[in-house]
Amino acid sequence: xxxxxxxxxxxxxxxxxxxxxxxxxxxxxxxxxxxxxxxxxxxxxxxxxxxxxxxxxxxxxxxxxxxxxxxxxxxxxxxxxxxxxxxxxxxxxxxxxxxxxxxxxxxxxxxxxxxxxxxxxxxxxxxxxxxxxxxxxxxxxxxxxxxxxxxxxxxxxxxxxxxxxxxxxxxxxxxxxxxxxxxxxxxxxxxxxxxxxxxxxxxxxxxxxxxxxxxxxxxxxxxxxxxxxxxxxxxxxxxxxxxxxxxxxxxxxxxxxxxxxxxxxxxxxxxxxxxxxxxxxxxxxxxxxxxxxxxxxxxxxxxxxxxxxxxxxxxxxxxxxxxxxxxxxxxxxxxxxxxxxxxxxxxxxxxxxxxxxxxxxxxxxxxxxxxxxxxxxxxxxxxxxxxxxxxxxxxxxxxxxxxxxxxxxxxxxxxxxxxxxxxxxxxxxxxxxxxxxxxxxxxxxxxxxxxxxxxxxxxxxxxxxxxxxxxxxxxxxxxxxxxxxxxxxxx
Amino acid sequence: xxxxxxxxxxxxxxxxxxxxxxxxxxxxxxxxxxxxxxxxxxxxxxxxxxxxxxxxxxxxxxxxxxxxxxxxxxxxxxxxxxxxxxxxxxxxxxxxxxxxxxxxxxxxxxxxxxxxxxxxxxxxxxxxxxxxxxxxxxxxxxxxxxxxxxxxxxxxxxxxxxxxxxxxxxxxxxxxxxxxxxxxxxxxxxxxxxxxxxxxxxxxxxxxxxxxxxxxxxxxxxxxxxxxxxxxxxxxxxxxxxxxxxxxxxxxxxxxxxxxxxxxxxxxxxxxxxxxxxxxxxxxxxxxxxxxxxxxxxxxxxxxxxxxxxxxxxxxxxxxxxxxxxxxxxxxxxxxxxxxxxxxxxxxxxxxxxxxxxxxxxxxxxxxxxxxxxxxxxxxxxxxxxxxxxxxxxxxxxxxxxxxxxxxxxxxxxxxxxxxxxxxxxxxxxxxxxxxxxxxxxxxxxxxxxxxxxxxxxxxxxxxxxxxxxxxxxxxxxxxxxxxxxxx
Numbered sequence: 001x002x003x004x005x006x007x008x009x010x011x012x013x014x015x016x017x018x019x020x021x022x023x024x025x026x027x028x029x030x031x032x033x034x035x036x037x038x039x040x041x042x043x044x045x046x047x048x049x050x051x052x053x054x055x056x057x058x059x060x061x062x063x064x065x066x067x068x069x070x071x072x073x074x075x076x077x078x079x080x081x082x083x084x085x086x087x088x089x090x091x092x093x094x095x096x097x098x099x100x101x102x103x104x105x106x107x108x109x110x111x112x113x114x115x116x117x118x119x120x121x122x123x124x125x126x127x128x129x130x131x132x133x134x135x136x137x138x139x140x141x142x143x144x145x146x147x148x149x150x151x152x153x154x155x156x157x158x159x160x161x162x163x164x165x166x167x168x169x170x171x172x173x174x175x176x177x178x179x180x181x182x183x184x185x186x187x188x189x190x191x192x193x194x195x196x197x198x199x200x201x202x203x204x205x206x207x208x209x210x211x212x213x214x215x216x217x218x219x220x221x222x223x224x225x226x227x228x229x230x231x232x233x234x235x236x237x238x239x240x241x242x243x244x245x246x247x248x249x250x251x252x253x254x255x256x257x258x259x260x261x262x263x264x265x266x267x268x269x270x271x272x273x274x275x276x277x278x279x280x281x282x283x284x285x286x287x288x289x290x291x292x293x294x295x296x297x298x299x300x301x302x303x304x305x306x307x308x309x310x311x312x313x314x315x316x317x318x319x320x321x322x323x324x325x326x327x328x329x330x331x332x333x334x335x336x337x338x339x340x341x342x343x344x345x346x347x348x349x350x351x352x353x354x355x356x357x358x359x360x361x362x363x364x365x366x367x368x369x370x371x372x373x374x375x376x377x378x379x380x381x382x383x384x385x386x387x388x389x390x391x392x393x394x395x396x397x398x399x400x401x402x403x404x405x406x407x408x409x410x411x412x413x414x415x416x417x418x419x420x421x422x423x424x425x426x427x428x429x430x431x432x433x434x435x436x437x438x439x440x441x442x443x444x445x446x447x448x449x450x451x452x453x454x455x456x457x458x459x460x461x462x463x464x465x466x467x468x469x470x471x472x473x474x475x476x477x478x479x480x481x482x483x484x485x486x487x488x489x490x491x
Numbered sequence: 492x493x494x495x496x497x498x499x500x501x502x503x504x505x506x507x508x509x510x511x512x513x514x515x516x517x518x519x520x521x522x523x524x525x526x527x528x529x530x531x532x533x534x535x536x537x538x539x540x541x542x543x544x545x546x547x548x549x550x551x552x553x554x555x556x557x558x559x560x561x562x563x564x565x566x567x568x569x570x571x572x573x574x575x576x577x578x579x580x581x582x583x584x585x586x587x588x589x590x591x592x593x594x595x596x597x598x599x600x601x602x603x604x605x606x607x608x609x610x611x612x613x614x615x616x617x618x619x620x621x622x623x624x625x626x627x628x629x630x631x632x633x634x635x636x637x638x639x640x641x642x643x644x645x646x647x648x649x650x651x652x653x654x655x656x657x658x659x660x661x662x663x664x665x666x667x668x669x670x671x672x673x674x675x676x677x678x679x680x681x682x683x684x685x686x687x688x689x690x691x692x693x694x695x696x697x698x699x700x701x702x703x704x705x706x707x708x709x710x711x712x713x714x715x716x717x718x719x720x721x722x723x724x725x726x727x728x729x730x731x732x733x734x735x736x737x738x739x740x741x742x743x744x745x746x747x748x749x750x751x752x753x754x755x756x757x758x759x760x761x762x763x764x765x766x767x768x769x770x771x772x773x774x775x776x777x778x779x780x781x782x783x784x785x786x787x788x789x790x791x792x793x794x795x796x797x798x799x800x801x802x803x804x805x806x807x808x809x810x811x812x813x814x815x816x817x818x819x820x821x822x823x824x825x826x827x828x829x830x831x832x833x834x835x836x837x838x839x840x841x842x843x844x845x846x847x848x849x850x851x852x853x854x855x856x857x858x859x860x861x862x863x864x865x866x867x868x869x870x871x872x873x874x875x876x877x878x879x880x881x882x883x884x885x886x887x888x889x890x891x892x893x894x895x896x897x898x899x900x901x902x903x904x905x906x907x908x909x910x911x912x913x914x915x916x917x918x919x920x921x922x923x924x925x926x927x928x929x930x931x932x933x934x935x936x937x938x939x940x941x942x943x944x945x946x947x948x949x950x951x952x953x954x955x956x957x958x959x960x961x962x963x964x965x966x967x968x969x970x971x972x973x974x975x976x977x978x979x
Contacts, residue, residue: 079547080546080547086546088546093546096546098545098546098547099540100540100545100547102547205547205549206547206548206549207547207548208547209546209547210546210547210777212776213775213776213777214776240551241549241551242549242551243549243550243551243552243777243778243779244776244777244778244779320773321773321776323581323771324579324581324590324591324771324773326590327581327583327589327590327591328544328546328588328589328590330583330585330590332585332588332643333543333544333545333588334545334546343585343641347583367771370581370771370772370773371769371771372769372771375771375773379773
């Protein structure tokens with residue numbers, strides 16, 4: 001079946017005219033139609049997809065075409081897309097159709113990619129299960145073969161749950177995501193695919209609905225490391241419209257991918273051994289280190305002593321920024337408006353109806369930690385902790401080149417679990433948040449299954465703007481793990 | 492400062508004033524977007540996606556606004572901070588689309604400086620500047636367009652403002668107004684703000700408190716958005732009186748924000764301290780700290796124009812003008828330039844005092860009468876210089892010169908043209924004047940007799956008669972000499 005191809009395979013087939021972009025797109029649209037139960041998409045753009053595919057075919061016929069010519073992708077519905085409804089998974093953006101295209105998605109279209117539709121996500125990217133979307137939960141295509149979750153629908157992780165689920169279920173060759181505290185890496189692990197969050201500043205944030213500006217970073221999902229490298233190359237680059245984007249050239253990530261890990265120093269942070277972590281994850285982590293060692297890498301223990309403060313720090317910084325970023329959703333200029341007798345009434349009614357529970361919770365936390373009398377104890381303190389966490393990594397990278405950790409402390413859980421306990425939910429990000437706070441690149445690679453047949457991911461972190469090394473190590477890990485498992489196809 | 496004390500029932504009170512001047516930066520585009528800042532455009536026609544705070548939009552600093560702020564800081568002899576930070580000031584209001592104003596809180600671009608106040612008695616006083624920071628303006632809420640709805644115009648939203656904060660060094664409404672006027676003068680010299688208070692390009696928040704002379708500072712009230720020199724004076728005077736009456740009546744001043752009612756000349760409560768916003772300032776994560784290159788700042792400093800204080804000093808020193816005249820001439824750069832063009836066209840130096848007199852009395856008088864400013868003067872500096880030359884070489888008498896000036900003002904033509912056309916050239920030729928003198932003596936025997944009887948003052952009358960007979964063209968000195976000679 002056509003949708004089984006990887007992006008790299010599809011590129012070859014397209015270039016050799018073995019398949020047309022239209023056929024490839026049509027096959028994916030059919031797969032999406034058949035997988036509606038997953039609720040991976042909020043908006044489908046079938047007509048636009050076919051038009052884009054035809055344009056790709058015309059270019060391919062002329063022997064032209066960009067890096068991703070004809071490749072059908074899912075776009076997280078946090079990226080503003082010109083003329084296509086953009087929801088951020090929230091009711092408050094009801095009816096909002098941006099008159100502009102995000103820089104990252106524009107770069108993808110410039111490279112020839114085809115937009116299948118807008119992928120579901122946690123509301124404003126706030127969540128680790130995709131349960132907070134106003135457009136309903138996304139379902140993970142994987143099913144537990146045993147254990148308490150057997151027979152139940154599983155979460156795909158979050159916040160980029162729709163993107164991860166779509167790529168895992170072969171509904172798209174790849175997808176965009178955004179990662180603020182783990183929103184690409186954790187769902188990639190839960191769905192048994194690869195997901196990369198590049199260095200903060202590598203991809204432009206222009207046109208991406210903001211959650212926490214100092215942490216938000218666009219990245220990519222695909223089913224192989226090589227595909228992920230291709231997508232990232234097309235997405236990345238300096239953008240003068242984003243003052244925090246870095247004016248650093250984007251390397252050809254795929255070029256050195258097979259260089260191996262001989263001589264590479266792989267750090268194992270001792271603080272990442274958390275209580276109550278399933279044995280399967282611990283074992284996989286050890287195995288991952290062994291694989292890399294067998295490839296010629298040197299394994300070194302490193303210390304990231306402030307790791308335990310990362311989650312509390314993150315849950316101050318991110319809500320603080322969010323409380324301010326989300327102030328613009330006031331019912332005045334776009335999106336939902338719930339009229340009331342006076343101005344304050346309209347604000348209250350609009351925001352009460354438009355935001356979901358988790359978003360409200362974070363706005364309240366963020367408002368609190370920035371308030372007079374609390375700012376120093378919370379926000380300022382968190383900034384200091386954040387600087388320490390970044391220092392931890394700087395010191396660790398004196399002794400190693402990449403850091404290997406599990407991606408998440410558990411496999412995918414059943415829909416409805418953990419929902420009543422925000423703290424338990426926040427713990428999903430325990431391994432991904434520190435690198436987010438430090439702005440460092442990270443990738444999750446599917447590396448094994450747990451006892452119930454659910455995928456587990458390993459995370460590789462790197463130095464700032466050294467995605468090349470991260471991807472090279474990830475490729476070695478991918479080759480060694482030889483992860484060929486996949487979810488059962490939908491009936 | 493005893494002059495500034497206000498007498499109350501319990502004795503003298505001192506008024507203490509600090510000013511926050513908001514000056515719109517003279518830039519074509521806004522502080523963080525490319526939208527135009529031109530005044531008077533149709534509502535919401537100058538609004539970028541960033542200004543409207545559309546989802547995913549990001550601010551990018553406008554380098555021109557930074558340059559203007561640094562120049563202004565240098566003009567105020569202030570410390571330039573090579574690293575400054577933009578913060579978000581959070582509050583909800585419909586004319587603030589993002590729900591926060593990007594401003595500078597803890598680390599402004601400009602630190603402490605000074606502004607020299609020219610006092611009425613000719614003295615000067617240094618007013619300390621605490622800081623200058625860059626921030627976005629808000630949009631405009633229009634409450635008068637619909638009976639129950641408020642309209643929003645975002646044209647101004649995001650325009651760059653400099654907020655310039657003084658220390659509480661001012662002591663009267665007069666001083667507060669003078670401070671604002673001097674600030675406007677400096678901003679205009681630098682070109683960083685057009686200083687147009689009517690269009691809202693410049694406005695002030697005035698902090699007023701009163702105390703017994705030498706006592707501790709009293710509780711202050713902040714009067715928001717005062718937009719003329721006269722209003723500043725009125726607002727301070729009213730507010731000081733109000734506070735004194737309150738205190739003398741046994742009450743206390745409550746710290747609050749007040750509004751100035753320009754119609755009534757009074758201030759009234761806008762919001763109390765309890766209702767004050769908690770702005771939840773924090774560094775804007777969309778913007779990196781603003782870092783300036785020290786060499787670049789030095790270059791700007793070197794290119795700074797001569798500012799009013801230095802210019803005034805030079806006018807007094809080089810031209811021998813009085814401090815008062817020099818002060819008036821330098822208040823506006825255009826006036827100072829005009830004056831200097833009159834005095835010194837390419838090194839051909841004219842009498843500076845005479846030039847100052849003509850600019851300050853004749854030209855200013857006429858401009859004021861016609862409601863024009865110096866830039867609109869029909870008499871160019873070159874032409875006024877030409878007129879002074881005709882005075883200097885005795886072609887024109889002082890009286891004729893005034894007539895010629897009036898004609899120049901009406902026709903925009905050079906003095907020489909008017910003199911030639913009307914045949915107004917002063918007559919100094921004694922032969923030509925003798926006939927007129929003889930006629931006048933023959934026609935006024937009474938006065939001639941009086942003169943000869945010792946009433947020599949009567950000669951003034953006779954000179955006047957000769958001037959009249961020659962339609963003012965006679966050189967008065969020559970006429971005088973001829974009369975003396977004829978009357979023996």
